[in-house]
Amino acid sequence: MSAIKAKHQRLVLLVIALLALIGAGLLAAYALKNQAAYFYVPNDLVANPPEQGRAIRLGGMVEKGSIKKAADGVTVHFIVGDGKARIPVRFTGITPDLFVEGSGVVAEGRMEGQTFVADNLLAKHDEKYVPREMKDMTAAQAKQVVAETK
Amino acid sequence: MHGFANPARFLRLARWLMPLMLIPGLVLAMGALAWGLLMVPPDRLMGDTVRILFIHVPAAWLGMAGWSTIAISSVIELVWRHPLAGIAARAAAVPGAAFTAICLATGSIWARPTWGTWWVWDGRLTSFLVLLFLYLGYIALASPAQRDAASGGGASRVTAIFGLVGAVNIPIINRSVVWWNSLHQPPSITMGKSAIDTAFLYPLLIGALGFTLIFGGVVLARMRTLLAHIQAEARLRRKAMA
Numbered sequence: 001m002s003a004i005k006a007k008h009q010r011l012v013l014l015v016i017a018l019l020a021l022i023g024a025g026l027l028a029a030y031a032l033k034n035q036a037a038y039f040y041v042p043n044d045l046v047a048n049p050p051e052q053g054r055a056i057r058l059g060g061m062v063e064k065g066s067i068k069k070a071a072d073g074v075t076v077h078f079i080v081g082d083g084k085a086r087i088p089v090r091f092t093g094i095t096p097d098l099f100v101e102g103s104g105v106v107a108e109g110r111m112e113g114q115t116f117v118a119d120n121l122l123a124k125h126d127e128k129y130v131p132r133e134m135k136d137m138t139a140a141q142a143k144q145v146v147a148e149t150k
Numbered sequence: 151m152h153g154f155a156n157p158a159r160f161l162r163l164a165r166w167l168m169p170l171m172l173i174p175g176l177v178l179a180m181g182a183l184a185w186g187l188l189m190v191p192p193d194r195l196m197g198d199t200v201r202i203l204f205i206h207v208p209a210a211w212l213g214m215a216g217w218s219t220i221a222i223s224s225v226i227e228l229v230w231r232h233p234l235a236g237i238a239a240r241a242a243a244v245p246g247a248a249f250t251a252i253c254l255a256t257g258s259i260w261a262r263p264t265w266g267t268w269w270v271w272d273g274r275l276t277s278f279l280v281l282l283f284l285y286l287g288y289i290a291l292a293s294p295a296q297r298d299a300a301s302g303g304g305a306s307r308v309t310a311i312f313g314l315v316g317a318v319n320i321p322i323i324n325r326s327v328v329w330w331n332s333l334h335q336p337p338s339i340t341m342g343k344s345a346i347d348t349a350f351l352y353p354l355l356i357g358a359l360g361f362t363l364i365f366g367g368v369v370l371a372r373m374r375t376l377l378a379h380i381q382a383e384a385r386l387r388r389k390a391m392a
Contacts, residue, residue: 011229018314025318029329037331038272059331096266098195106333122265127338129200129346131191 039106042085050111058087058116059106059124067101080105080116091118098123157377160234168370175363179208182357191349202260204353208361209253213281214320215365216246220288221317224310234373236299236306237380239313240292241372245365247285254282265333273326274334277319284316296376300383 039059040050050056058080066079075092078101089107099105104124109117186204193200223239226232257275258268269275292309299306327336338345346354 007229007231014225014229021315021318022321025322029322029325033329036273036329038270038333039331041331059333096264097197098264098266100195103195120266122267122270122333124333125196125264125335127335127345129203129338129350130194131347131349132194132197 041082042080042087043082045087045111045116046085052112053110055108055110057106057108058089058118059104060087062099062101062103062105064101080107087116088114089116089118091121093119093121095121096123098125157234161374161377164370164374168367168374171363171370172367175360175365175367178356178360179364180360182353182360185353186350186357190353193350196264199260199263200350202256203350204357206253206256206260207354208358209249209256210278211358212361212365213246213250213253213278214323215362216242216249217281217284217313217316217320219369220246220313221320224313227310228307228314236296236310237373237376238369239310240296240376241369243285243289243292244372245368247282247289249361249365250278250282250285254278270333272332272334273330274323274332277323277326281319281323284319288312288316296380300380300387 039057042058042060045056045058060080060082063079063081063086066077068077069075070077072092074094075090076095077088077090079086079088081087089109091107091109099121104126106122106124107116107118108120108122111117183204186201190201190204192198219242220239223235223242227235227239257278261270262268288309291312295306295309326332327334344351
């Protein structure tokens with residue numbers, strides 16, 4: 001009888017300890033919510049404009065049709081948007097392979113006037129994995145191709 | 151469950167279960183890697199580098215599964231005092247740490263061509279590096295704690311408590327790409343839905359199954375080794391007394 005009671009006591013104690021632990025973890029994660037973000041989205045920068053020249057990261061989608069190469073051949077201008085706000089970006093250097101229109105990008109740099117001047121570009125891959133041959137197809141078309149090749 | 155409190159009974163089961171997991175595991179994992187490396191089409195954006203997926207993702211899952219094993223075994227050890235639970239937790243630590251290291255290394259190699267950097271301190275990468283450090287701390291703590299427990303001390307419980315506290319990191323790793331803006335992609339497979347084309351998904355799932363079987367086989371092998379060690383030490387101690 002006493003053995004069962006001791007086991008019961010340990011279980012209750014452990015459940016309480018676990019709840020406290022999870023609570024502490026959640027509180028810490030919640031407190032980190034804004035500090036642990038790796039980058040700001042354009043809407044954050046519009047809502048809370050950072051100081052000019054302070055080093056920050058800007059992340060979002062490269063707007064379709066917005067990439068323009070300057071005459072010098074190494075400077076690119078493009079617009080990063082998040083569906084709510086859009087910010088023009090200037091970058092001089094070699095862009096990563098995955099830097100394409102309609103895809104995610106993280107730019108490291110600073111605001112100069114209304115333009116974000118980036119010293120470094122990182123491409124962000126989304127969660128989709130699609131073979132090259134199927135990239136322009138809709139899901140239904142792709143399914144048909146797969147069915148035909150079987 | 152307490153039927154296996156008798157180590158001899160567990161050892162009899164483990165002896166034939168271990169090759170039953172290791173051999174199909176090796177066949178499935180190697181088959182899936184060959185499929186992923188040689189037969190899968192290139193990705194629309196990443197091209198051939200997508201092939202790292204087939205080792206990176208199973209390694210990530212098993213790195214987290216390893217600590218989940220440690221945490222569940224620690225609960226069983228602390229509440230029910232099951233004699234094999236502590237052994238199981240210790241046995242999962244080294245393979246878990248190995249898969250975590252593989253995940254970090256392959257992720258870094260993959261990041262260079264896709265993102266344009268080897269490493270960034272975003273939520274997912276940082277929390278996963280913390281997982282590796284937790285494993286290393288756990289491994290360092292486990293063997294002296296075991297020695298102390300064998301000579302009558304209570305330190306093996308310290309390892310179990312550490313295993314539980316470290317488990318806080320597991321949901322943080324899982325949610326890190328949802329809670330915080332990160333350079334790492336959000337989850338591709340959520341609640342039965344997959345954003346991964348079947349051409350990549352099938353070899354990935356088969357590979358994950360294979361690596362999981364290997365993981366299970368290695369845990370059983372390590373449990374047998376740890377039990378043998380404990381028996382040998384107990385015998386030496388008895389001899390020294392006599």
